[in-house]
Amino acid sequence: DQQVKQNSPSLSVQEGRISILNCDYTNSMFDYFLWYKKYPAEGPTFLISISSIKDKNEDGRFTVFLNKSAKHLSLHIVPSQPGDSAVYFCAARGSTLGRLYFGRGTQLTVWP
C-alpha cells in the first residue's frame, strides 16, 4: 500500500541550478508532509515540512510546495550545491500518533 510515491529514482543537476524533487500521495487525510535527506551510511535527517493547510513553506535554499487538489508536493533547492547530493525522501504523516509514510526516495546528484 504505497501511499506516498516518488516516481523519479534519480535526478542530476548542475551546481547553481534549481533542483526539483517531486512526490505524490493518495491519502487526503495526511496532515503534514516532510522531506528528509539521507547520506550513505547515515540515518535520514529532517529537512523541511509543510502543513496540509499551507501551500508553501520556505527555509533558506529549500522551498516545499503543496498542491492538495493534485495530491502532489515538490521540494525546490535553489541554488543547488554539490553538498546537496544525497537521497531525498518524501514523507506524509497519518492519523496514528507519529505514523509517517515514506516514499522510496530520489537520488539527487549535483555536479560542478
Next chain:
Amino acid sequence: DTAVSQTPKYLVTQMGNDKSIKCEQNLGHDTMYWYKQDSKKFLKIMFSYNNKELIINETVPNRFSPKSPDKAHLNLHINSLELGDSAVYFCASSQESILAGEQFFGPGTRLTVL
C-alpha cells in the same frame, strides 16, 4: 553529542541466531520508533512507543520484539533470524507536542544474515 544512537552499526550473524539492537535518544522525546529499510530502499515502520506504551505494531513476524525499558530507550530483539531479515534498521524519536512531529533518526544498523 549524538541525539539518537544505535548499537551495533553492523551486525553479521548466522540464520537461526537471536540478536538485539539497542537504541537510545538524549533529546527528551516521548515517542520512539523502529524502521526497516529493505533492499528496495523502502523505509517501513515496524513499531512505535509513546511513553513506553506500544502505539504502532505493523505486520511484522512475532520473532521481532521491541522493548522499552524507559522513554529514552527502545531496543529491538530478533529471534530465529532468517535470510529475509537482512536489511538496515533505523531507530527514530520524536516529540508529539511539536506540530509536524518530525522524527530524528539514528545512523542505522546494517544486519546481514548468512
